[in-house]
Amino acid sequence: MRLWVYVVRRVLLVIPVVIGVMTITFALVSSLPVSERLISYYGPNPKLPYTPTVPCNKLYPGEPGNCTNPIYTKGVDALGLNKPIPEQWAIYIGNSLTGNWGYVGNKTGVTGQVPIASGQPVVKVLGWFLPYTLELAALSLLLILIIAIPIGNLSAVNRNRPIDQAARVLSFSGFALPAFLLGSVLLMGFVLLIGGSNGHSPFCTGQTSYTDLYGSWPPVQCFPGGVYPSWLNQGQISSPTGFPTIDAAIHGNWWFALDTVIRMLLPAFVIAYGTVALLLRFVRNSMLEVLNLDFVRTARAKGLPEKSVVKKHAGRNSLNVTITVLGLTFAGFIAGFPIIEEVFGLYGVGRMIAFSVTLTPYDFGMIFGSTILFTLLVVAANIIVDVLYAFLDPRVRLG
C-alpha cells in the first residue's frame, strides 16, 4: 500500500477520537453552573448578580418582589443555554471543529497577566503563544532521543552490570522527582551559579541573573538602547512566523536567537529528564527482546563485531518500539508543559492554562480551548509516529 494512502487512512481514524474529546469537554462545560458560564463569558458584573431572578428594586427602584434578570436572559440566549442538549452538542461540536472556541474573559487571570488578550478569540490568543510551546517541545524531543536511546542500548547490552544499575537509578529518580521541584531547584542553582550570591547578571547590566534564565523574553534593558526590536510586537509576539527563534534568525538577530535557545535549554532538560525516565525502561526492554531474536544470532555467527551487531541490526529494530512508546507517552509529555512553563516563566500555551486557573473566576474559554489544542497535538503526534513507523519498518509498508 502506498504511503500516502496509509497516512490518509490514519488521519480518518482520528476524527472520531477528536469528536469524542470535544464531547467530553462539552459535558464538562455543561456541568458548569450557568452563573459561572456567564461570568466567564461576560466578566463579573458589579451591579447585578447572574441569577435568574433578582429583587425588583435593583432594576426598578422601589418595586417589590422578584423580576426576571434581563442580563441573565440575554446571556442565556446568546450562549444558547436553553436549547435541548443534543442541539447544544451539535452547535458546540460545530464551533469547535471550525475553530470558534470562545473568547477570553475580560477580568480573569489570563487578562491579568496578558492584558492584550482581553476579549480576543481564544484561538487567536493561543496562536500567539503556541509557537513557543512547539519550539520547546522540539528541543525537548531532541534531548530525549539523544539521552534515552544510547543509554537504553548500553543498559540492555550490559545487563545488570553497573551501568545498567546506574541507568535504572536515573530512570527512577526522573520518575520520582516532581518536575516543578527539579526545575525550581535547577533554576535557583544556575541563577546563584551565574550571578553569585549578589545575583547580578553577567550578561545584562542592571539586571539580576534571574532574568537571564527566567521568562521568554529578555528585558528591555538588555536590548541596545533599551528598545525592543521592531519585529517584536507590543504583545511580544514576533513576526513573521511567530516562532521566536526562527524569526530572530530570519531577521539576522543572532544574539536574540541564541538567547531564546539558552532560555529554552534548561526547561527542555527538565522535561526531558522526566520523559527519559519513562522511556529508558522501554528502550532497554525492547533492546533486550531484540537481542534474543534469531537474526541477531545469525549476525553474530557471521562474524560481525559486537558493536556492529548491536548498532546496526539490533538498534534499528528496537527503534520501532521506542518510537511507538514515545507516541504513547506523548500525552504525559505534553501534560508537563504547563508546569515547566510556569516554573521558568515562559509564555507558552501551558502558561495560559496556569493563568486561567490561578485566580477565580477561572477562564473557562481558555482552559477548554487549550485542552482541546493539547489533545490535537497529542493526536497529531500519534499520527506522525504511525507514519514514521511505517517508514522505518518495511513490513508495514509492503506487507
Added chain:
Amino acid sequence: MVEEELPAQAIEKPVRRGRRPSPRWDQFRRTWYFFRRNTLAMIGLGILIFFVALFITSFIYPANSTELIPYEATNGAAPSPNPIFPQVCTYQPGEVPPAPNCYLTPTGLPSVIAPTVALSPATLGPLPFGSLTLNPTEPIFYNTFDGLIKGAQWSITISVGVVVSGAILGIFLGVVAGFYGGAVDEVIMRLTDIFLSIPGLLLVIIVLAVFAGSITSTWDRVFLVIGAFVVVWWPTYARIVRSQVLVVREQRYVEAAKASGARGGRILRKHIMPNSIYPVFVQMSLDVGTVPLLIAAIVFIGFHVFPILNFPEWGTITAFSVQGAVLYSFIEACQSSITNTCIFPWWQFFFPGLTLFLFAISVSFFADGLRDALDPRLRR
C-alpha cells in the same frame, strides 16, 4: 527387562513437611525469591514499610489534622559558623529559649533545626522547617515538619483511594470489554482512546476547575480530587486488564470450564478475573507514588486544590515552598541586603521534596521488582 524401578525423571525439590503443595503458594514463593534477589526492590519495600509506619504515626501525632497552625516568629541575631547544618536547639515549654533563633513549635515538641541567618520576615523567614505562602508581604509561617507528618494521612489516603477506585473501575470495564468482545469492546476501547488522548494533568485540572466552585468542604474536596484522578486513570487499568483477559480467554481451562457448563459470570469470577489482574498490581503500585506528585503540580500551577492555603498535605507544602515569587523575592532581598550573606534556606523545599521523592521512588522500586519477579521470561 529393566531392572530398576526408579523412574527416569526423578525430580527432587526440597518439599517442606506438612505443607500441602499448592501451586499458588509455590508461585508466591517463587515470586518472593526473585523479588528478594533484587536489591533495589528490597530497598523500596523497606522504605514503604517506613511510610506505612509514618501513616500510622500521623494519626496519633498531636497536631491539627486539617490545618497547619501558623505561629509567630522572632527575629534573630548573628549567623552561626556552620551555614549548612545549624545547631540543634531544644527547650521545654515554659523555659527561656537558649538562643535567639530558637523556635518552639505549636505542638510543644522541640524544633529540629534552628535557623542561622536572620532575614526579615518580609522575604523568607528561615524557620525550622518553615515555609511561606504566596504573598511575600504578609507571610504565614508554619512548621513543615508537622505538616509532613500529618500530611502522610492525607496524601497516602488520597493515593490509595485514587488507585483502588481507578483499579476497580478499570478492571470492571476491562474485563467486560475483553470477555464479551464485539461492540462492547469497540465502544470501551474508543472511550479509552479518547481519554488517553487528553493529557492527564489537564483533564484533572479541568474537572477540578469545573466542580470546585460548588464544593468547599475539605472531605468533599478530597472526594472530588479522587474522582478527578479516577476519571484520568481508569483507561490505563482497563487497557492492561483487557489485554490480559484476551490472553486468558484463550487458555484451555476456560474452554474446559465452558465445556463443563459454567456460565459467563462464573467463568469471569473464578477463572478470568484472578488470572488477569497480576499486571494491574504492578501498575497500581506504580501509580500510588505518582498521585502526590500530581497534586503538588496542580497546586504549583496555581489552582488551590484544598480549601485553605496551609493545608497539611505533602503536595501543597512542597508546591508553596518553591513558588516562583518566593524565589524571586529571595534574590531581590539578597541583592539589596547590605551584608551580602545570603544563605538560601534549602531546608524549606528539601524535606517536603525528599518526602515526595522517597515515596515515589520506593513505590516504583517495589513495582519494578514486582514486575520483574512476575515476568515469566525473566525468571531464569
Added chain:
Amino acid sequence: MAAAAVREPAAPGETLPEESVAAATAPPEIRPEERDESALTHGDVILDIRELKTYFYTYDGVVLALDGVSFKLRRKETLGLAGETGCGKSVTAFSVLRLIPDPPGRIVSGKILFRGADLLWGLDKEARMKPIKRSVRVKVIHKFRRIKAASARMMAVRGHGISMIFQEPSQAMNPIFPVYDQIGETLLLHRGQTIIDQLLNATPDAPEVQPAIERLAEAVRARESTDRLKALATVVGEAAHLPSFGTQAFYSARNALSTSPDAVTADLRSSLRRLRLSGLQRSYLKNRRRQTEIIDDLREIYMREMREGQHHRLLEARARRRQFTLRWSHPQFGVPYVHRRADKPLKDELFWQTVALLEGVQIANPVQVARCYPFELSGGMIQRVMIAMALSSEPAVLIADEPTTALDVTIQAQILDLMRELKHRVGTSTLLITHDLAVLAEVADRICIMYAGNIVENAPVKSLFANPLHPYTRGLLASIPRVDQPDKRLESIPGSVPNLIKPPSGCRFHPRCPYAMPVCKESRPPMTDEGNGHQVACFLYHGPSVIE
C-alpha cells in the same frame, strides 16, 4: 602415547590405530605437535572437539546439557549429528561458535581445536561457579571483561573459518534490511580485500570491452540461447577484469531479451559507468580496503592467541588503534551526502557479487531475490540465501543446525541436493545436525548418535545402518516404520528422555536399555573402537577392563 601418530587416515572407514582411540579418551591436553598449524594441515582433522561440557544454570538447578562430548570432523567430510529433541545437538553446534546465551548457559570445560587453535582457551578464567547452600541452584560469577575478550576473539573464526546456518530460516534474517544488504555485509567482512582490489583494478575502458559488448548485443538481438548469452557475458566481464560486471551484463541481456532487445547496447554501455571511479571514490575505496586489512590482521592475531595460548595484547592494541585512527582520518566520508556518493560503486559491486552468489545456490531469479526483503521470500528460498551467505567466505567448516526441519519435504530434497553439490564443489566439511536419520543416510559420510548430552555411537554411515551397535541406535532404527511391512507393530524405546538436571548415573541410557548391566549404573562407558572406524560407548562391547 607420545609416539602416536597424529596422522589420521584420509578416508573414513579405515581402521583407526589404537593409540588415537586412546588419545580420544585420554585427558584432553594439546600435545606439542598439535600446536604447530602446519602439522595439522597435513593431518586431516579440521575440527576436534574434546570433552565439551556445557551446563545451563537455571532456577530449577543446573542442566547438564552436554557432559563430555568428543568427536572429530575431518576435511571434506560430512558428519551427521543425530538424536532426539533435547539431546543436545544444537547446544553442541552453538558451543563450537560460542553462541550459547551466557546467562543462563556456560561452556564449563573442554577443548575445541580448529586448525590448531583452541577456541575455548581461557575458559576457566571467565566465570566462577558458587553452589548455593541448601538448594539445587548454583550462582555464576562472570568476569565480563574476559567474556567480552573471548567473544571478540571468536571473530577470527565465525563466518570465516566456521559458518553456521540455522533452523528457522524465516526468522534468521533481519526483517528490515533487504537481502543484498545482509549478504553484502558478509561479503565485505570476509572477502573485502579481494572485492575492493577487483573493483580498483577494473578496466572499463580497455579496448576489448566494447567489442565484447557488441557481440553480446548481437546475440541478444538474434535471440540466442541463455547459455550462449552467459558465455558472452563472461567474456565481457573478463574484458573489463571484473567478473561481477559479467553477471550484470548477463542479467541486463536476459532482461532485454524479454523487453527491448534494441536498447541493449546503450544499457550495457551505461552500466559501465559504475566502474569508472572518481578520485573521491577511489580514495574511499582505499580507505575501506585498509579497514578490511586491519580486520584481517586482527583475525590473524586472535588465531595466534588461541593457537599459542597466550595473550598478544600489544599487537591487538596496535591494530585497534590503527582502526580507530583510520576511521577518523577521513572525516569527509562522515557527511551523509558525500558518503552516499563515495560508497555507491562498492554497494553496486556488492550487489552484483550477491547476485552471482545467489546464482551459485540455484536461485532462478537472483536479481529480484537480492532486492527483496526477507519477509517476501519463502522458507526454502531464505534457506538457500543463508547457505549462500554461509559459503560466501569459503569456510573450512559449515555447521548446519536442522536446516530442513522447518521446510516441507520437497523443498527439503532440493536443499539437500544443493548442499551435496556444494560440498563437492567447494570442499567444505559439514557438520549436519538433524533428528532425521533418513536425511543423514542420503548426505552424510559419518554419523554420531547423541543421547542426553553424550555421544553414544560414532560410525561411518554404511556401517551404522548395517550394524548398529549401541542399544539406543538399535532402538532408533527399529522404530522407523517400514513401508514393506505394514502389519508390523510400531516399536518404540520404552521410557522417556531423562531430566538433565538429575540425569541417571553412569550411562545415561541405562534406565531404558534392554541390556542394562550393574556396571552401567556405576560408571560412564568410554568410547571404544570396534573396527572399521566404528566407535561405540557401551559396556556391552568392551567390559570394564578396557578402561585404562
